[in-house]
Amino acid sequence: MSIQRQGNKSQAPSNSIDRLIHEPARFTIMAHLFVIESADFLFLMRQTGLTKGNLSSHLAKLEDAGYVLIEKEFVGKKPKTMLSLTESGRESFQNYRAAMRNALDSIPE
């Protein structure tokens, strides 16, 4: 019984981890967008090393969750798909970092 309780205690921090961000590709996208103001699709694709289709599908999920803002704009004369984190996305990423730290700290040595 006490073992089970201890087990529940150690599992508790991981429950607060945002699973949408926890997926490696989406984490990479979020981390890249967290440290910059915005980037276009091509820049993010080059930096993350994700394929076009992969990046598109992960961005769609992040956009649906309200974490990523996808805007069409013109840089010079060319249309660009600019990507940035929303306020909610930044906050969620910060919360994710805190939750991960807690979860890792709660693992016994």
Place this chain on the structure above:
Amino acid sequence: MVNDDYLDGLEKKIYGATNCDGLTDIFCGLMFIAAGAIRAFESIGVSRFLTVAVFFPLVILIYQAGRIYIIRPRIGVVRLGSKRKMSLSRLRYVYWIIAIVSVTLITITVSGVLNEIWVGYYKSGVLGAYIFLSLGLTAYFIEFRRLYVLAILGGAAFPLNTYFNNQCGDVMSPILLFGIPGLGFAIYGVRQLQKFIRENPPFEEVEGAG
């Protein structure tokens, strides 16, 4: 993965990606070549003003065109974060100070308030330190380490010019002191650019991504 060091490293990697194309090296190299060529053109009757008015804007144009037509289609566009922007805006203040110092130095030179001996010291020492600090501070703020090399070479070029003028003439001396380091930098930049083009083929913007 979630600590500040990781994110700092990631930001540096992203910023580094905007500086690995060799274009800045070519720009600095061509600027140095232009500086070295001023006296040579003057010796064949082209005025100093005309050389400066043609060469420097041309180099800036080449840089801008390269960024728009070669770099952007290959790595895309990024707007850096607030920390980096703050650092670059500090550099803007430094440039204002440099501009004020430049005007002061030019005024002192043309006003003739310094006697010949002082002009000698002034040219070699003050201008050397001025070039060194200008390029060195730029290198520091934009975290472009190779520019430190040009800062040292450019800073040393003025005092050395006084010596080389006597040794090999006032046309060859700036070519040796500015032109050759500039050429070296430009060649390095071209090689970097070739590598960049090879590693980053152009990519059509994906419409409707996401």
